[in-house]
Amino acid sequence: MNPIQRIDFLMPATSQYEVIHHFTHALFKAGVEAGYTTRLLYGEDRVEVPYKTPPDLTICFNGAPSLADGRWLSDVINVPHISWLLDPPYRFWDKTRSEKIWIACDDQFGCRMLNNAHMERNLFLPHASDKDFLFPFSKSKKYEIVLLATYIDAEGRRKKWRERFGNFIFEGMEKAIFSFTNNLRPSFIEVLYENIRLNPKPLQEEEARQIFEEFELYIKGMERINLVRSLNPLKIDIFGGTIDEKTWENEFGDAKNVTLHREVNFKEALEIMKNSKILLNTSIKNRAGAHERIFYGFSAGCLVATSENPYLKEILGELPLYFDFTNKDGFKETLLEALKRPADQQSRIEKAQKIIQKEHTWGNRLEKIVKTIEGSNE
Secondary structure, rough: OOOEEEEEEEEOOHHHHOOOHHHHHHHHHHHHHHOOOOEEEOOOHHHHHHHHHHEEEEEEEEEOOOOOOOHHHHHOOOOOOOOOEEEEHHHHHHHHHHOOEEEEEHHHHHHHHHHHHHOOOEEHHHHHEOOOOOOOOOOOOOEEEEEEEOOOHHHHHHOHHHHHOOOHHHHHHHHHHHHHHHOOOOOOHHHHHHHHHHOOOOOHHHHHHHHHHHHHHHHHHHHHHHHHHHHHOEEEEEOEEEEEOOHHHHHOOOOOEEEEEOOOHHHHHHHHHHHHEEEOOOOOHHHHHHHEEHHHHHHHHOOEEEEOOHHHHHOOOOOOEEEEOOOHHHHHHHHHHHHHHHHHHHHHHHHHHHHHHHHOOOHHHHHOOOOOOOOOOO
């Protein structure tokens, strides 16, 4: 393939908390700084402009543009497209039917899942941080421990599974909860599939998507709730809304150690990170990847405590604090000790920042995208 020179970055129409808007701007900026001929496209221009004057590559998060007749734009203009997923691949299976769409996953298991389905146009791309978003450690912060997370009524959803999906699927989901929470390695998709694959009635694609989505929401909700419960009486500030009728207020409104705040957009979240000593990153769905809160948290000058996975251990070693639900009192003591030792906080943060600035910026990710496409037979 000829060298890539022209890249179109496609801005999504909507984005929860404006996260994807920020990512798209940051990736576009990295393209400008790297010397590519770039266009940042909105609305109908996301289809009309590349259709009329095709670039060498198009990129967007969690999607791919299509024409009115349903054909993928990338297939029509014969240009590779990167659909960078921030959610598991099962939510975007229709993209695998294109001949030009490449699917980027933020978790290595997502790539394995696609390879097993013979969809080899994929690449592993964890989240990243901005090159110019870098703030020094400070002993004086407004918040000690912060959680930025949406409330999910995990048990309320679980109670509806039998009625929604039938006895066999319900029992498989129950078994999968036990298997997943007692093993730190497999992906939740892998565990759930093993427990429901023998369903007597073959699952349709949409039905399967709903089952996996419900299970994903459950494990994410339970991780957040269990984490906050386990840290009592440590003072925690929670910023977040809800996707259900119940809220953080219903769950922890009477907890004296928990201060609840409204949900915030991504720009506001970055300011909160800059004013926090420890940031809790709940990302149990990623068993071999990295969430943006890890990179932005350290870059904001705060210590990150997160779910453990092999990829994080590989890139950051023991610099983050890792959740340990098998020893809740021990993890609570780890946080207490970290708050008492600002010198250790500073050392961890500064070491992590050096690694992130060198290897985990949006510029690094764009470089990998271009090398992957140029090295393919597209």
